[in-house]
Amino acid sequence: xxxxxxxxxxxxxxxxxxxxxxxxxxxxxxxxxxxxxxxxxxxxxxxxxxxxxxxxxxxxxxxxxxxxxxxxxxxxxxxxxxxxxxxxxxxxxxxxxxxxxxxxxxxxxxxxxxxxxxxxxxxxxxxxxxxxxxxxxxxxxxxxxxxxxxxxxxxxxxxxxxxxxxxxxxxxxxxxxxxxxxxxxxxxxxxxxxxxxxxxxxxxxxxxxxxxxxxxxxxxxxxxxxxxxxxxxxxxxxxxxxxxxxxxxxxxxxxxxxxxxxxxxxxxxxxxxxxxxxxxxxxxxxxxxxxxxxxxxxxxxxxxxxxxxxxxxxxxxxxxxxxxxxxxxxxxxx
Numbered sequence: 001x002x003x004x005x006x007x008x009x010x011x012x013x014x015x016x017x018x019x020x021x022x023x024x025x026x027x028x029x030x031x032x033x034x035x036x037x038x039x040x041x042x043x044x045x046x047x048x049x050x051x052x053x054x055x056x057x058x059x060x061x062x063x064x065x066x067x068x069x070x071x072x073x074x075x076x077x078x079x080x081x082x083x084x085x086x087x088x089x090x091x092x093x094x095x096x097x098x099x100x101x102x103x104x105x106x107x108x109x110x111x112x113x114x115x116x117x118x119x120x121x122x123x124x125x126x127x128x129x130x131x132x133x134x135x136x137x138x139x140x141x142x143x144x145x146x147x148x149x150x151x152x153x154x155x156x157x158x159x160x161x162x163x164x165x166x167x168x169x170x171x172x173x174x175x176x177x178x179x180x181x182x183x184x185x186x187x188x189x190x191x192x193x194x195x196x197x198x199x200x201x202x203x204x205x206x207x208x209x210x211x212x213x214x215x216x217x218x219x220x221x222x223x224x225x226x227x228x229x230x231x232x233x234x235x236x237x238x239x240x241x242x243x244x245x246x247x248x249x250x251x252x253x254x255x256x257x258x259x260x261x262x263x264x265x266x267x268x269x270x271x272x273x274x275x276x277x278x279x280x281x282x283x284x285x286x287x288x289x290x291x292x293x294x295x296x297x298x299x300x301x302x303x304x305x306x307x308x309x310x311x312x313x314x315x316x317x318x319x320x321x322x323x324x325x326x327x328x329x330x331x332x333x334x
Contacts, residue, residue, distance in 0.1 A: 001307055006285040007294045011258040012181075014290030021292055023077040023299070029053075030083045039095075039118040042105035046070070046093040047119060050083055057086040058159070058313060059128055063116060064091075065137030065165075065289065067192040069098035074136050074164070074289055074301070081302040087309070090123070092116060094139075101199035109222050110138050110170055111238025113146040120157050130159035130316070132309055137261075137289055140166030140253075141240045147251060148243025160250040160312040162305055165259055165289045168244070169266040171235035174215040176263050185261070186214055193217060244271035244278060250315075252279050252308045254301060256286025 006014055030050040038044050047061075048070045060082055064072050070091030079089040093100060094108035095115055108115075120131055135143035140163030147154050147161045167173035177186045190211065197203040211217050219231030228234035236242075253272075257264045264282070272280045281304065283291070291300040 001281075001304060002300070004283045004286060004291060004300045005294045007292045007298075009285045011256070011260045011285065011287035011290070014256075014285065014287035014292055015185075015260060016290070017292045018287065018290030019073065021073060021298065023073040023080070025076040025080050026083070036100075036103065037115075037119050037122060039115045043095055043115065044100070044103040045095050045115045045119065046098055046100050046103075048091040048093075049088065050079060050090075051088045052083050052086045054086065056088050058130075058132060058309060059088040059090065059123070060132040060134055060309070061090045061092050061116070061120065061123075063133065063135040063139030063142055064094070064097065065139050066110075067097070067189055067196065068136070068139075069093055071098070072136070074299075077299045078134065078302045078305060081299070081306055082309075085306055085309075088128075092119060094142075096196055096200060101196055102201070104200070105202075107197070107200075107222065107225055109218075109226055109234070109238065110141050110167070111145050111234075111240075112226075113142055113149060116142060116146060117150075124157050129157060131157065132159050132312070133161045134305055135161070135163050135166065137165050138167065140164055141168060141170070141238075144168065144240035144247070144251065144253070145238070145243050147249055148240065148246040150248075151246045152248050154247075154249045158249050159316060160252070160308070161247075162252040162254070162308055163240075164254045164301055164305075165256065165262065165286075166240065166253060167262050167266075168239060168241040168253075168269070169235075169263075170239045171232060172263050172266050173261055174213075174218065174231075174235065177261060178213050178215060182260055189214060190217060197221070241266065241269055241271075244269060245275055247271075247275060247277050249277060250279070250308075250312050251277055252281065252305075254281045254283075254291075254304060256283050256288070256291070258285055259288045261288045 095104040
């Protein structure tokens with residue numbers, strides 16, 4: 001696995017560059033097949049699927065981060081890399097995201113796994129599995145939490161999961177976002193969140209009066225929407241850190257130690273030592289979803305994910321051989 005050498009070792013530069021760096025996705029060679037899935041009454045979510053020519057090597061479902069969509073740069077570049085490698089790529093949209101605000105009566109939140117599980121089960125029913133799940137930022141929390149919730153059952157649905165720049169402790173990350181060096185990002189997130197909620201037709205600008213932080217947004221809007229007592233109850237029950245011990249499929253976590261949104265101390269979790277299915281790759285630099293390399297190929301994470309995909313796939317093929325004895329333990333890497 002190639003070590004990450006950043007273009008510039010500054011977390012804010014890398015965070016911004018990772019967001020705005022152009023990422024090409026060939027929709028002519030690989031046409032997009034959009035499909036809506038009705039996961040519960042009054043809720044439809046969008047899946048954008050693309051398929052390579054020839055035999056499939058596997059299938060990935062990508063899950064975006066806070067206020068992202070299938071058009072987020074990290075979703076596009078990994079989709080292109082996966083297609084070039086012979087994988088079917090499915091870009092999953094959380095409810096109300098990607099211009100689908102009118103299709104759901106409720107919002108999404110950082111621990112909402114039911115929509116993704118519904119889609120995973122449906123694709124599996126169609127014979128599409130085993131599926132690889134890759135989550136970015138908030139989406140990483142969702143895929144880790146889902147794997148932990150499923151426990152042993154995940155093995156029938158999911159080959160492996162990967163989480164990149166993940167807020168595994170939602171409360172710690174919400175408090176970190178309130179710091180001065182993150183104020184620009186927090187205001188940008190809030191503007192986009194307000195606009196998306198206005199697009200549902202269920203909110204007015206007056207509903208957001210006085211909300212100046214993501215913590216206040218979750219306390220006033222997210223928590224009551226989903227029946228949590230308050231923002232703290234939401235954070236403490238929906239953080240994937242509570243589910244890491246229960247994960248029973250290979251799980252790769254990629255995290256920069258200088259991520260300006262996520263305190264790295266949250267990854268000093270005992271599950272990374274005790275759970276043989278977890279592997280942590282902790283780079284010194286990278287910012288938040290900002291792993292832009294100093295030399296080509298620029299999108300370092302895409303290469304790591306595909307290597308992980310190949311490693312897990314090879315292991316599964318080995319398991320399928322008669323009389324093989326699989327090496328189950330994946331040692332954590334920091």
